[in-house]
Amino acid sequence: MTTESTPTNLRFLIIGAGMSGILSAIKLREAGIDNFAIYEKADRLGGTWRENEYAGVACDVPSHLYSYSFSPNPEWTHRFSPGAEIQAYFEEVARGYGVDSLIQYGKEITRCEYRDGRWRIEMTDGSSDEGDFVIAATGVLHHPAYPDIEGLESFGGTTFHSARWNHDESLKGKRVGLIGTGSTAIQIVSALIDEVGELSVFQRTPQWVLPVENTAYSEDEKAEFRKNPAAMREIRDEIARQFVDGFANILGDVKSPLLELIHTTCEANLNDNVRDPELKEKLRPDYRAACKRLIMSEDFYDAIQKPNAKVVVEGIERIEESGVRTSDGQLHELDVLILATGFRVDRFMRPMEVVGRGGKTLEDAWDNGPIAYLAISIPDFPNLFMLNGPNGPVGNFSLIDVAELQFSYIMQLVDRVRSGSCKELSVSQDAMDRFDEERKKAAKTTIWASGCKSWYLDADGVPAAWPWTFDRFRQEMEGPRLEDYEVK
Ligand code: NAP
Numbered sequence: 001m002t003t004e005s006t007p008t009n010l011r012f013l014i015i016g017a018g019m020s021g022i023l024s025a026i027k028l029r030e031a032g033i034d035n036f037a038i039y040e041k042a043d044r045l046g047g048t049w050r051e052n053e054y055a056g057v058a059c060d061v062p063s064h065l066y067s068y069s070f071s072p073n074p075e076w077t078h079r080f081s082p083g084a085e086i087q088a089y090f091e092e093v094a095r096g097y098g099v100d101s102l103i104q105y106g107k108e109i110t111r112c113e114y115r116d117g118r119w120r121i122e123m124t125d126g127s128s129d130e131g132d133f134v135i136a137a138t139g140v141l142h143h144p145a146y147p148d149i150e151g152l153e154s155f156g157g158t159t160f161h162s163a164r165w166n167h168d169e170s171l172k173g174k175r176v177g178l179i180g181t182g183s184t185a186i187q188i189v190s191a192l193i194d195e196v197g198e199l200s201v202f203q204r205t206p207q208w209v210l211p212v213e214n215t216a217y218s219e220d221e222k223a224e225f226r227k228n229p230a231a232m233r234e235i236r237d238e239i240a241r242q243f244v245d246g247f248a249n250i251l252g253d254v255k256s257p258l259l260e261l262i263h264t265t266c267e268a269n270l271n272d273n274v275r276d277p278e279l280k281e282k283l284r285p286d287y288r289a290a291c292k293r294l295i296m297s298e299d300f301y302d303a304i305q306k307p308n309a310k311v312v313v314e315g316i317e318r319i320e321e322s323g324v325r326t327s328d329g330q331l332h333e334l335d336v337l338i339l340a341t342g343f344r345v346d347r348f349m350r351p352m353e354v355v356g357r358g359g360k361t362l363e364d365a366w367d368n369g370p371i372a373y374l375a376i377s378i379p380d381f382p383n384l385f386m387l388n389g390p391n392g393p394v395g396n397f398s399l400i401d402v403a404e405l406q407f408s409y410i411m412q413l414v415d416r417v418r419s420g421s422c423k424e425l426s427v428s429q430d431a432m433d434r435f436d437e438e439r440k441k442a443a444k445t446t447i448w449a450s451g452c453k454s455w456y457l458d459a460d461g462v463p464a465a466w467p468w469t470f471d472r473f474r475q476e477m478e479g480p481r482l483e484d485y486e487v488k
Helices: 019-030 083-096 183-192 219-227 229-248 257-273 277-282 300-304 399-418 429-443 470-476
Strands: 012-015 036-039 109-115 118-123 128-131 133-136 158-161 175-179 198-202 309-312 316-320 323-326 331-333 336-339 353-355 384-386 425-427 485-487
Touching: 012 019, 012 118, 012 128, 019 036, 019 083, 019 133, 019 399, 036 128, 118 133, 133 399, 175 183, 175 323, 183 198, 183 300, 198 323, 219 229, 229 257, 229 470, 257 300, 300 309, 384 399, 399 425, 399 470, 425 429
Parallel strands: 012 036, 012 133, 109 353, 133 384, 158 336, 175 198, 175 336, 198 309
Antiparallel strands: 109 118, 118 128, 316 323, 323 331, 425 485
8 A cells, every 4th residue: 555645744654553653643643644554463452561461460660650641541450550451551542542443453564665765664464555754663572582491392381481471271279380580570470379389480580679569549549530630640740750760860870879778678678578598598689779670569578488489599401391400400390381581672673674775774773783862763764763762761761751752752853854844864873873872881880780681781781771861861852953863
């Protein structure tokens, strides 16, 4: 399908119908733009929240903050609401704004090429489209990382990744093995412990756990939110300020006293709440709190101390038909093995083949790892803008706020083209190099570089996330510095 466009009728191709894709469609319509398509590879919207249906899935950003600013939700049941509620929220918002019916499902883009001033996309079903702008709303953590462990395929029981939860498999009374101790695994432990027969957690690295209570909103509070949306907005602003000042702004400063406070709070949580001294030491990390993604949980230590829970710290040697063999020679017999082993965080738009100006491929551009100016633009990929692309404040703040800020910034670039003052914009190579150099320099003093391994680090061990304060990100998003762009 090809639709002609003029400077006032430019066509947008939105790739992905998760949080950012839905946002893009709503905001384009708000700007009076109807000439767009939203392509989604799956058969349902929701992105992360569609894909992650594991036991205990919830968001560790407070729900009233993890909502679109323009669509507050009085019905959140908890301070940190479960994944299914978040999925239902996105479905409801998409329906409410009339963008759900615009999503074209089962459309996986395989190729996206800039030719003669326009983007042409091809899909797995043989269809194609053309547009002036591409909004890559393709998400961050969505390609499951499967561990490279000998014999994984020889396991005789059921195996699945946390992001590919097997709902047909009842875990009741079973001997369950869980590989990983990231945010996902910790939530799974709390959710499953009372259901399974035995839970063996294979821990390669212990985690600091910040005790954060997950209170439920009362019916009275929800009624007040329904009656008085301003109260919800106030709560959102208040949570946002606390989150920014108490967390997002300090991650870039390893010496921050607030980071020290988070560390001592985590330490006290471990010391005060884990009784068995041997288990306590198994669970004690040897790095600073928040170096890895900080775990927030009110009940993990309770769950892991139940008689049917076991923390296995000996390394996994191999997986056999009946279970996991560890380096001490022990065989841990299992019925089910869950891989909470995270995601391939360097994928972004890939495996889509993206070809920019002069035949430059994304693989070429990202030869040394994914980078993007302000997590939005890449040199020689004109009029292609990412939401929550590489080097953004992932892990610092609500990705919804990040996407909203980025979208209004992108619209200011788009308006240059709409007004006829230029045809294409992409960050200049100079500005990209400068940004990357400054980012890497700033990354050295972030908490993520304080001596641990995590998915925040790139292949060279440099933190890839936004290293400055969130306030600085907000400021950058106020308006593009056009001198940083190659404008044609
Ligand atoms: P993750 O943080 O990357 O954790 C993966 C876990 O698997 C780690 O404990 C890792 O050990 C372990 N692992 C990987 N390969 C292994 C192997 N071969 N042998 C043994 N252990 C292995 O992944 P995640 O827990 O899915 O979380 C990813 C991100 O998703 C989070 O950091 C967060 O940003 C997001 N998330 C958010 C929420 C939320 O509440 N908002 C919930 C879940 C996830 P090492 O630590 O030793 O590498």
